Amino acid sequence: MPDAKLEELKQEAIFERFPYQPKKFIGYSVSCTGIEYCNLALVETKNRMRTISESLDKEIELDVPVRMHMVGCPNNCGQRAIAEIGLQGIKMKNQDKKMVEAFEIYVGGTLNEGGKFNEKLKGKVEAEQLHQVLKEMILFFKETKLLSETFLDFVERVGIDELQRKLDDILAKVAV
Ligand code: SF4
Secondary structure, eight states, rough: OOEEEEEHTTTHHHHHOOOOOOOOOOOEEOOOGGGTTTTTOOOOOOOHOOOOOOOOHHHHOOOOOOOEESSSSOOOTTTTGGEEEEEEEEEEOOSSSSSSEEEEEEOBBSSGGGBBOOEEEEEEEEGGHHHHHHHHHHHHHHHHHHHOOOOOHHHHOOOOOOOHHHHHHHHHHHHH
16 A cells, blocks of 8 residues: 555554554453353453453553463463463462462463573462552563663663562552
C-alpha cells in the first residue's frame, strides 16, 4: 500500500479493537483459556489477565512493553515459561484457612538469543491481590529501570535476589 494511503488505513474500524500501536500491557498479554473452558485449570485466567492488564495501562506509563503470560495450571498452554512476567495459577490456603485461587510469579523469560525460561520467585499471591502485587512490582521496575531498558534486561541487571526482596516486601505489606 502506498504511504499516501496510510492515514486512510489507520481510520479502519479494526484498529479500534487492535491498535497498530499496542498498549504496553494489554497489547503484550497472553493467557490460556483457564477455568472457563478447561477442566484441568486451577484458576480463572483470561478475564483476570485482561482486567489486570487494562488497569495497568491506565495506572502506569512505561517506555517499553511488558510481556505477561498467565496460565491456569502447570501445563503451560499460555507459554508462561518465556514471558518476562509469568503467572501460574495454583490453589492455596489463605489466612482464614480457606482454599483460594492464587498465583506463582516467574520472571525473566525470552525467546530471543537462543531463549531462556523464566525463574520462579518464592511466595504465593492470592488472586485477589495479584493486581496490587504486579502494580507495585512494575512501579519498582519503572522507578529503577534505565531508559529503554526492558523488564527482561532489568531482571538480568538487578538479579533475581533483588526482585525476590521486593516481592517479599510487597507480600508482607498486602498481608497486613
Ligand atoms: S495451561 Fe492448564 S489451565 Fe491453561 S489451558 Fe492449558 S491445561 Fe488448561
